[in-house]
Amino acid sequence: MSLFDDLHAITLIDERMALHTSFGVGGEVSYFITPRSWAELELAHDRSRAAGLRVRVLGRGSNILVTDEYHCCAVISTEALVGVARTGLRVDAGAGLALPRLLAAAEAWGLGGFEPLAGIPGSVGGAVAMNAGGRHGTIGERLVGAMVACPDAGVRWVEAGDLGLSYRGSSVVEGSPVVLSATFELERAAPRGLQARRRSITAEKRAAQPMGARSAGCVFKNPPGQSAGRLIDQACLKGTSVGDAAVSHKHANFIVNRGKARASDILDLIGLVRDRVLDRFGVCLELEIEIWAPEESTRSA
């Protein structure tokens, strides 16, 4: 029996990651598995690890840069774990649920608190792992806790306070533990007011950011007290390109794929931007996006 015979219905072999990332780039991975239940996810995870395969967990692929090479690993996609349910002021959401769907559900139930996440394209699991948000707030502010699958320790509940949430980060590191679902506490609000606030925050983002373009959102974290976008802009890098990868004219902390960019073009452009900002302002920009390279994955290179 080969590795994933009994999981064949949910396993793709030699799958191109370019099809699963918002940048639209990335080489093939050995196995791409889409569990439909926590049990299937645990099975896929355990089986991969037992075979000595590196496991990577994918949400909606909107905050990662996957390099162009072949990746000998198993990717577990949470995209089928999309349940969402409400109990009073609490909402439980599956890790793969897209944030816009989470906002729509809460809005329909007359529950407020997610509006700061308007316009963010990621999944619930990815958003928790990176404490996604913006100037109006972060997902962590509403988080009660999460169900996570820990290698060798099974599924357990972790309180929000034990997830190590920080500015665009948490202790949920790639692959282990895996967020399965998250529970949030919201407040009662009129759906119409929620809709208006969501629309206004989305419009604000649309005016300032290249929202329809192929990108992974902000590439760099803001250095303490500064704005990475402003620094890159002041270094006159807007429009600078390597191949089809370019620094957005609309917001300098975004790199966009204008068509046929390769991951290597984006990486070269990241290096160029970093060098120029360091040279000009003495500031070393730290990556916000996660890079998946065959050898190792880094959040901050």
Ligand code: EPU
């Ligand atoms: N600015 C420039 N030039 C630019 C971009 C920005 O001068 O090209 C200036 C702006 O005019 C403003 C300041 O820099 O005075 C800050 O810019 P902005 O308000 O756009 O916010 P930001 O700090 O660049 C942060 C988050 C975004 C989030 C926005 C809005 C980070 C790294 N970025 O951006 O998050 O959407 O606030 O809430 O924390 C993301 O995480 O992927 C992301 C896009």
